Amino acid sequence: MPPLPSAEALTDLAGRVREREQAAHDLVRRLPAAGDEEALRRVAQVRERLDGLTAAVVGRACRGPAR
Incomplete structure (x- = not known):
């Protein structure tokens, strides 16, 4: 079984997901010009990137906090 993720690792992944969400919103605003x-x-x-990061966060969160 792989080692459990730390709270810091989960926070980092959640931050990356938020960044990708913001990038998606920015992209939607620019679509008419592209x-x-x-x-x-x-x-x-x-x-693709958001799906991957979301899966990583969910997978790590399901394993529980590091000890």
């Missing part, structure tokens, strides 16, 4: 293909590519990248 070309369709470029906008879709950027949305896909942000979604």
Whole structure:
């Protein structure tokens, strides 16, 4: 079994998720100015990163705090 994450590690991951959420909001505001293909590519990248970080936070949180 992998070591349990520390509270600091969970806080760091949660902060990265918040940063990605903000990047997604910023991207949505700029979409009308971006070309369709470029906008879709950027949305896909942000979604992929956010999904990965969210999965990491949930997975680590489910294992419980470090001892």
